[in-house]
Amino acid sequence: MTVSSLGEDRESEGGFGGNNTSEPIKGSATRSVVRFLKYGNWRRFMGVLPFIVYLGIFLLIPAISVVVDAFKGDNGNFTLSNFSIGFSGVYFESFKNSIQLSLFSAVISTVVGLLVALAIVASPGRTLRAVVTAGSGVFANTGGVPLAFSFVATLGNFGLVTELLTKIGYNPYNHGFSLYSVLGLTIVYEYFLIPLMVLIMIPPIDALRKEWVDAAASLGATRIQFWRYIGGPLLAPPLLAGFLVLFTDSFAAYATAAALTSGTIPIVPIQIGSLISGNVLVGHAHLGNALGAGMIGVVIIAAIMYGFVQRRASRWLR
Amino acid sequence: MASVIGVPAKSSGVGGSNVLRVGKVFRAVVLGAVGLFFIVPVISSARFSFTGSSAGFSFSAYSKLLSDPQFWSTLFLSVKIGVGTVTLSLAILIPTTVWVHWKAPKIRRVMEALSLLPLVIPSVVITLGVITSFGSLPNIIMGTPVILALEYVVLALPYTYRTLDSGVQALDIKTLVEAGQSLGAPFRKILWWVLLPNLKSGVLGVVVLAFAFCLGEFAVASLLSFTTFAVYLVQIGQTQASEAIAFSLIALLFTWIPLSIVTVVFSRRAGKKSRRGGGVLMSSQSVTELVELSE
Amino acid sequence: MMEMESSKTVPAGVSVQGAKVQGVSVRLSKVTRTYGDVRALSELDLAASPGEFVVMLGPSGCGKTTALRALAGLEQIDSGAVYIGGKDVSRLPASKRSIGMVFQSYSLFPNMTSAANVEFGLKVRGFSSAERRKQAHEMLEMVGLIEQADRFPHQMSGGQQQRVALARALAIKPEVLLLDEPLSALDAKVRANLREQIKQLQREVGITTFFVTHDQEEALSLADRVAVMNNGNLEQFGTPTEVYSSPETDFVASFVGTVNVFYGTVLDDKVAIVPNVGNFTYVRRTGTPAPGDRAEILVRPEAITVKGDLEGEYLVSDVTFLGSNVRIRVQKEGSTFTIIQGSSDIDIVAPGSRASLDAKGSAILVRSKL
Structure with missing residues (x-):
């Protein structure tokens, strides 16, 4: 490559660099497909066939059938009416509630989880860190029915915290709060979402090297400049990816909400649940499928964004 | 330094x-x-x-609960489903993960992604799909808790697959198998005598995670109208709050204790790994390592 | 990633346009730093003349990195002062001192291309983007990596990364260049190559440089002066020749290079005798035993020769061919001695045979028998 002028050079280099980042993935994929077909390497994949078949039968077939049947009327003919009902009125409201609930709870847990992760990575002792990490591992796995009931004992009408607040003259139930509302659910969801975020954020914060801080300082950067140009950009992708994971997680959550509100809160999973349990709208036996397809749609959007974030980050990650 | x-x-x-x-x-x-x-x-x-x-x-809440025959019968049902799920999971996952590491390490990432699919599809939707697509199957499957065990194997995959996968990764499968073969052992015996004993912690992880999942799962069980442990808990919750809460506390402790053991064992191993690797940002890895049994 | 270290050398001429700086003097004065009970630095005095290449050499834990970081402002000091260009900078944070620093490894910002890394120091100084680009281009050209300008760190080899780090450190036109074991994470061939490149660049740019290493070969080949450190103290500060041939302390004698310890007698002010080997000249200093006393005589491997001798007192235990040289190990009464000879002498002795030794040069140190 001859270097004629600065601008030109940078441009051609840009193209070169761009190719280079994406090529290894593409190249190896093509190559492995060729090898796969050419050298009979498919035999190698026989061993995973049982797994794939199992997954196909018990996950993919049900998922696909939900989407397919969403387009069927009661008589089996193609129709879009399930969707037109599913995305209007009370069902539209529940989509709105679900997305609102997931957004709120994901935003809160992202912020709090990040703060906790920062606090424990920065702490000098190993013990505190070990305790918080192990605790997060356990609490992130807590959920569902028991969680719902322990919050009834805490923030329910006769819960401990409610009682204490009432004693100091502030009964939250007199001020519009209810555990059995979207706000209440948001609080309960934090119980497993925050630890999840802590677990997600510890490795990337850990991976911020002291050398980068030192190098930035030696180059004249202030602490704020370090965070703006190096620390921030490095933490943004895992933070965003984590946010999307939390969003999906709370969007799909059913058990906690069902146990807490006895299936009365208008969010999509609960609506699908009550349609399954027999509250079928006459003439729209497949309405639940339309709602399910809608949920899959939302989750797919989140998954695509997640993939996009990961790909952006992988420019500078291995 | x-x-x-x-x-x-x-x-x-x-x-x-x-x-x-x-x-x-x-x-x-x-x-x-x-x-x-x-x-x-x-x-x-x-x-x-x-x-x-x-x-x-x-202690009345506890004594009432423990003397309630339905408490024991639903617990027994959930344990039975758990045993089935664990057995089936191990039967599918051990050969699969060993095979992937031994013969087809290139598709490791793909397999990992597949194992995470159940996280993407909400369990309510999967239940709906199970009703839609298997509704016409004979009663012996759809009408009995067998269908729960079959589905739980899939739903627990995001936790179980990764656990076993990292256990297998810690072994050098190829070397072990080749060493075994050079000594004249057939593959079956290598799997049984060499690989399995070395996979103890991975298998233990799968057992704990899958079992805890089965005990806590509510959505699929209740929507398919099986009164499992978690479903029964909700039923009492409607009428007897203090019993339900006592019940919850027991359930929480039952999941927290084994989970803490698994967490400690695995975080110790992961810690070693990350220190050795020293990779830059492990976000993608860590996100896929999420182990959550919430729903 | 293709390793291109060997084919790339600094294009002389193009390299230093505008990069030439007037070196400044640097001085550490009675710098002390303790961690709990451990004294990492005790009253360290060290001064470099403008443009000088100082290598700080010592075993791990000797305080050399602490000294370098104190100089950079990355490490607080308990007492003492740091002067750069005659100015007391002890109170300034790293970001306000005019230093360029290269770390052991992994110091490039992973979210930036090499060009952006090099531009970073200029960016925080508020240079325009055109100016930054021009400078970064120059710097990358200087280290021979202009074609890697748009690569991210993980797409480059370790050697390339360190060259970018060097370009980044120099881009801000610092008064002092600090290198903290920059070569230790690289493999041998790349290391040797980059070492040459660093030396050449330093000469051309003329910047006062401090280089920390535990590798004595690296130290001796790079330095104008070597500061040998141990336990937070400066053991000796001198040219490589001085440090190698006339170590001032026992530590320096044994840490730098290989030594043979013979027992003998001090003959007079200039000569010490090892029985059956011969006379070694030496330089007296305080603590050298008086003439007539028994003494330990420290001799470099190349200051003795070995010859086959059926009656010899020494048993040849090992002969290793090293290319132009041969390393011979002989034993006597449980002590091992190492001799380096030219390869042409290889057929003289064989392992297992008896041999005798002859003095050929001078002793580096004569001390009382311990």
């Missing part, structure tokens, strides 16, 4: 107070507030289970 002496924490070069320099006050406030949020519900549950909404301390 050859000559930084007396300060091992700093010389590690990773993380450490130097990078973040977070104030003590900030740390105390954040960890204190969040810690409170996590402890208060446990305390509240304990108190509620002993006193109910009335005053006075008693």
Whole structure:
């Protein structure tokens, strides 16, 4: 490559660099497909066939059938009416509630989880860190029915915290709060979402090297400049990816909400649940499928964004 | 970092107070507030289970619960489903993960992604799909808890697959198999005598995670109208709050204790790995390593 | 990633346009730093003349990195002062001192291309983007990596990364260049190559440079002066020749290079005798035993020769061919001695045979028998 002028050079280099980042993935994929077909390497994949078949039968077939049947009327003919009902009125409201609930709870847990992760990575002792990490591992796995009931004992009408607040003259139930509302659910969801975020954020914060801080300082950067140009950009992708994971997680959550509100809160999973349990709208036996397809749609959007974030980050990650 | 002496924490070069320099006050406030949020519900549950909404301390909630025959029968049902799920999971996952590492390491990533699929599709939707597509199957499958075990194998995959996969990765499968073969052992025997004993911690992880999942799963079981442990818990919750809360506390402790053991065992191993690798940002890895049994 | 270290050398001429700086003097004065009970630095005095290449050499834990970091402002000092260009900078944070620093490894910002890394120091100084680009281009050209300008760190080899780090450190036109074991994470061939490149660049740019290493070969080949450190103290500060041939302390004698310890007698002010080997000239200093006393005589491997001798007192235990040289190990009464000879002498002795030794040069140190 001859270097004629600065601008030109940078441009051609840009193209070169761009190719280079994406090529290894593409190249190896093509190559492995060729090898796969050419050298009979498919035999190698026989061993995973049982797994794939199992997954196909018990996950993919049900998922696909939900989407397919969403387009069927009661008589089996193609129709879009399930969707037109599913995305209007009370069902539209529940989509709105679900997305609102997931957004709120994901935003809160992202912020709090990040703060906790920062606090424990920065702490000098190993013990505190070990305790918080192990605790997060356990609490992130807590959920569902028991969680719902322990919050009834805490923030329910006769819960401990409610009682204490009432004693100091502030009964939250007199001020519009209810555990059995979207706000209440948001609080309960934090119980497993925050630890999840802590677990997600510890490795990337850990991976911020002291050398980068030192190098930035030696180059004249202030602490704020370090965070703006190096620390921030490095933490943004895992933070965003984590946010999307939390969003999906709370969007799909059913058990906690069902146990807490006895299936009365208008969010999509609960609506699908009550349609399954027999509250079928006459003439729209497949309405639940339309709602399910809608949920899959939302989750797919989140998954695509997640993939996009990961790909952006992988420019500078291995 | 050859000559930084007396300060091992700093010389590690990773993380450490130097990078973040977070104030003590900030740390105390954040960890204190969040810690409170996590402890208060446990305390509240304990108190509620002993006193109910009335005053006075008693074990009545617990004794009533333990003498309730349905408590035991639903627990037994959930345990049966759990045993089935664990057995089936191991039967499918051990050969699969061993095979992937031994013969087709290139598709490891793909397999990992596949194992995470159940996280993407909400379990309510899967249940709907099960009804839609298997509704016409004979009663022996759809009408019995067998269908639950079959589905739980799939739904628990995001936790079980990764656990076993990292267990297998810790072994050098190829070398072990080749060493076994060079000594004249057939593959079956190698799997049984060489690989399985070395996979103990991975298998244990799968057992704990899958079992805890089965005990706690509510959505699929209730929507398919099976009265499992978790479903029964909700049923009592409608009428007898203090019993349900006592029940919850027991259930929480039952999942937390084995989970803490698994977490400690695995975090120790993961810690070793990450220190060795020293990779830049492991976000993608960590996100896929999420182990959550919430729903 | 293709390793291109060997084919790339600094294009002389193009390299230093505008990069030439007037070196400044640097001085550490009675710098002390303790961690708990451990004294990492005790009253360290060290001064470099403008443009000088100083290598700080010592075992791990000797305080050399602490000294370098104190100089950079990355490490607080308990007492003492740091002067750069005659100015007391002890109170300034790293970001306010005019230093360029290269770390052991992994110091490039992973979210930036090499060009952006090099531009970073200029960016925080508020240079315009055109100016930054021009400078970064120059710097990358200087280290021979202009074609890697748009690569991210993980797409480059370790050697390339360190060259970018060097370009980044120099881009801000610092008064002092600090290198903290920059070569230790690289493999041998790349290391040797980059070492040459660093030396050449330093000469051309003329910047006062401090280089920390535990590798004595690296130290001796790079330095104008070597500062040998141990336990937070400066053991000796001198040219490589001085440090190698006339170590001032026992530590320096044994840490730098290989030594043979013979027992003998001090003959007079200039000569010490090892029985059956011969006379070694030496330089007296305080603590050298008086003439007539028994003494330990420290001799470099190349200051003795070995010859086959059926009656010899020494047993040849090992002969290793090293290319132009041969390393011979002989034993006597449990002590091992190492001799380096030219390869042409290889057929003289064989392992297992008896041999005798002859003095050929001077002793580096004569001390009382311990």
